[in-house]
Each structure stands twice: as C-alpha cells, then as structure tokens.
Amino acid sequence: MLVGRKVTVLGAGIAGLAAARALALHGARVTVYEQSDAIREVGAGLQISPNGMRVLRALGLAEGLAALAPRGEAVELIDGPSGARVARMSLARGEYRFVHRGALIALLAEGARAAGVQFRFLQEIDRVLLGAHPPRFVTAQGAEIEAEVLIGADGLHSRLRAALNGAAMPFFTHQVAWRAVIAAAPDAAPVAQVFMGQGRHLVSYPLGRGLRNIVAVEERRRWVEESWNLRDDPMTLRAAFREFCPKVRGWLASVEEPMLWGLFRHPVAVRWHGHDAAIMGDAAHPTLPFLAQGAVMALEDAWVLADRLARHETTGAAFAAYKAARAPRCARLVEAANANARNYHLSGLRRTIAHAVLRAASALAPDALLNRFDWVHGHDATEGAGG
Structure with missing residues (x-):
C-alpha cells in the first residue's frame, strides 16, 4: 500500500x-x-543491542554497522570509589555493538x-x-x-x-548527565563498564577507531536545561567524581569540553x-x-x-x-x-546489600543478571506479519 x-x-x-x-x-x-x-x-x-541489530539487518545496514563499531563482549558493574568489580555479564549470546x-x-x-x-x-x-x-x-x-x-x-x-x-x-529528575568522547587505549577491551557511587555513576566503553565514550550522571538539586548543546567546565565534571577510582579520574582528566544536559522525565x-x-x-x-x-x-x-x-x-x-x-x-x-x-545510585546499607547480591549472582549464576533483560534484547520487531 x-x-x-x-x-x-x-x-x-x-x-x-x-x-x-x-x-x-x-x-x-x-x-x-x-x-x-x-x-x-x-x-x-x-549501545546497539540485539533487538536493534535485527532492525538494522532488515534494513540492509547491519554489515555496514559491523564495519564501524566494535562488538561488545561484556558489561561490568564496578564500585566507583574502590574500582572493584561487582558483577560481569557476558554479551556472547547476542550481537551488541558500541558505536x-x-x-x-x-x-x-x-x-x-x-x-x-x-x-x-x-x-x-x-x-x-x-x-x-x-x-x-x-x-x-x-x-x-x-x-x-x-x-x-x-x-x-x-x-x-x-x-x-x-x-x-x-519533570526534572534532579539528575544531570555529562557526555564526552576521549582517546581510547589501542588495546581497550570492548566492555561497557558502569562505575557506581552514591548519588552518581559513570558509564564508559570503547567506540572503535581510537575513541572512548563517557556518560556521567550526578544527582543535584539545581535545575539544568534540557539541551544537547550545553557545554560545561571539565573541572566541574572532575570534581563530581573526585572520590572515584584512579581509572575514572584518569579518563576525566582527558576530557576537554564535556556536554551537559538535564534529565527530564516525559x-x-x-x-x-x-x-x-x-x-x-x-x-x-x-x-x-x-x-x-x-x-x-x-x-x-x-x-x-x-x-x-x-x-x-x-x-x-x-x-x-x-x-x-x-x-x-x-x-x-x-x-x-x-x-x-x-x-545505580544506592548508598549506605542498601548499597552494601545490593552489591553483595550482585557479586553472588555473578559468581553463581552469571547468565541470570542479563536474563532479566531477555524481554528487551530478545525482542524482534521485524518478525511476523503486521498486526
């Protein structure tokens, strides 16, 4: 038609x-x-998860994306201040791309x-x-x-x-996010890492072609504009994560001009x-x-x-x-x-308990953590006849 x-x-x-x-x-x-x-x-x-790759394949663009974007191996949840790994989820069961x-x-x-x-x-x-x-x-x-x-x-x-x-x-969530791209180490593993802390977290993964993506989120009371084009002082970003581990602080030291936007719930x-x-x-x-x-x-x-x-x-x-x-x-x-x-932003006893549960699940049933999202990543929007 x-x-x-x-x-x-x-x-x-x-x-x-x-x-x-x-x-x-x-x-x-x-x-x-x-x-x-x-x-x-x-x-x-x-991050393009398998449900997105199915659409790109149906559009005839999956091979083009694969040539541009590394295939993700895992997602790691990490305690931000100590740098200790809390959990690891393998992405081997599906095609995940970082682009x-x-x-x-x-x-x-x-x-x-x-x-x-x-x-x-x-x-x-x-x-x-x-x-x-x-x-x-x-x-x-x-x-x-x-x-x-x-x-x-x-x-x-x-x-x-x-x-x-x-x-x-x-509705302003009282959270703001910075985004930046920095140079990646040549041997950077294709792993998405989530560094979790009290009232804040940072996500990073390599994008291929010598680049690393950074998205950092902080809870704050002060209103920030909902715009993708607002630039911020990198010192403000570094100060927000000054209590995090050396790896995170090292990445942020390389950020020259982060973009900042307020997170709103629509x-x-x-x-x-x-x-x-x-x-x-x-x-x-x-x-x-x-x-x-x-x-x-x-x-x-x-x-x-x-x-x-x-x-x-x-x-x-x-x-x-x-x-x-x-x-x-x-x-x-x-x-x-x-x-x-x-x-991602738990604190106190709740944070301690949650991290202990995640560590146990990662050790005893490593697939269970990612299985919770099968309804997300396993979906195929291209399957079957139209409704």
Whole structure:
C-alpha cells in the first residue's frame, strides 16, 4: 500500500532516517525535512543491542554497522570509589555493538539516500496544523506545506506531538548527565563498564577507531536545561567524581569540553496518531538513558511503522496497528530505565546489600543478571506479519 505514496518525515535523527529508509524500501516517495543545514550529530556513543541489530539487518545496514563499531563482549558493574568489580555479564549470546552516534547517523543517511529519500535542509518547523485533510506544517520562514502522510520524528520538543497532545509537562529528575568522547587505549577491551557511587555513576566503553565514550550522571538539586548543546567546565565534571577510582579520574582528566544536559522525565504520549500523521521515537516516548534503549526504540518504531503502513489499506488503520504494537513495550522500557537510575545510585546499607547480591549472582549464576533483560534484547520487531 505504500508504493508511490508521498510520505513526509520531520527530523533527520536516528528515528527519522531509519523510518525514511524503511518507508522507501516499501516503495514510498519520502522527503525528510531537517532544521540543520546538513545531516550531523554532535552526540557521543550508543549501545546497539540485539533487538536493534535485527532492525538494522532488515534494513540492509547491519554489515555496514559491523564495519564501524566494535562488538561488545561484556558489561561490568564496578564500585566507583574502590574500582572493584561487582558483577560481569557476558554479551556472547547476542550481537551488541558500541558505536559513535555520528557514525550511525551517517550510515542511516547513506542508506536513506540510496533508497531514494529526498532531503530538505534549513527547514525549522514552527507548528503543525491538523484537523483538515491533508496535514500541514508551517516553517519558521512562513512557508505552509501539505503532506499526504506526515511522520513526526522531531524529538523531545516535537511540533507534531504538540499538535496531537497539547503542551507536555516534563519533570526534572534532579539528575544531570555529562557526555564526552576521549582517546581510547589501542588495546581497550570492548566492555561497557558502569562505575557506581552514591548519588552518581559513570558509564564508559570503547567506540572503535581510537575513541572512548563517557556518560556521567550526578544527582543535584539545581535545575539544568534540557539541551544537547550545553557545554560545561571539565573541572566541574572532575570534581563530581573526585572520590572515584584512579581509572575514572584518569579518563576525566582527558576530557576537554564535556556536554551537559538535564534529565527530564516525559510522559509517553497519549495520542500517537491522527489525521494522517503519526509520531515516533523521542517524540512519542522519551526515555532516560539508563537502559541504553533510546536509539534502539527508535529503530524498532521505524520498522513497525513502515511495515504497518505497507500492510494496511488506510493510514488510520496502519497507525492504530503501529501504536498497538509499540505503545505497551515502549511504556515498559521507559519505566525500566527509570528504575535503573535508582539502582545505580544506592548508598549506605542498601548499597552494601545490593552489591553483595550482585557479586553472588555473578559468581553463581552469571547468565541470570542479563536474563532479566531477555524481554528487551530478545525482542524482534521485524518478525511476523503486521498486526
């Protein structure tokens, strides 16, 4: 049902680019509108778990990613101050990749162009107008553009989400996160390490090509803007982790210009679609970065959205089937990420007990810790016929 249909996608991030390629592979004529002057991404690293790799394989991009990104061997939980390992989870049972966000964006953009997707840059969207057929959007320059089918992959501050649901009221979690990329040792093992401390934690893993990713989170009362482009003083980051082990302090000594953003909890959207328009990715279900699933959720959305549009005779039926397939899973993933934030920052007796339990589980039943996430990583969004 998509062959020859005109589909407009707002946003050239991971969600928008993956959706654009998936839609184009089904025969749609896809145009992506992006506010920047080119496709670029200033972010740091990402973990792509097996459920994300299944989508990339279905999109024909898994081999391209494998050439760019090291395959993860394990996840280690480490006591931040002492540097002692608390638990180790092998990743041998599935394909996990560590990749720079910019490299994934470039791969998806190349794939979209190869599938015939067209791009319109310097197109900042001011508002989306729904209720009349077809949907329309207005750019900051004043142009009003109609779309046969409109997909909102325009992130946390989505104009299409606002048109469907009204203004959102995000909740500041009183946590902030820094992200940075530094040089990696040539022999760095492809292991994701989580250094846990009271009220803070730091995650690091190599990205290949001589780079190491760092994401550090601290609890604080002072409000911080929810922006991916706010730069911070590296001394502030180092001070926040001054009690951590020498390995962490050594990495942070190499950070020259960390990016800082406030972590906000957004509600999962109530309305995902209407009037031949639908939202996906962060526009529909923003998540905190504590389950490493934000990018993967966007990839899953992209495949399911294109699949349902290809299988159903009407846009309304397709979008309803897309939401039915995705909303319960995404809500559960968001809640699991919220819970992980608390688990990493324990203190006192609770911390001592939790670490003892983790050490015992890691020694006696090493697969049990990762098995808890089988519902996450074992999911295959590409499997079976559309609902």
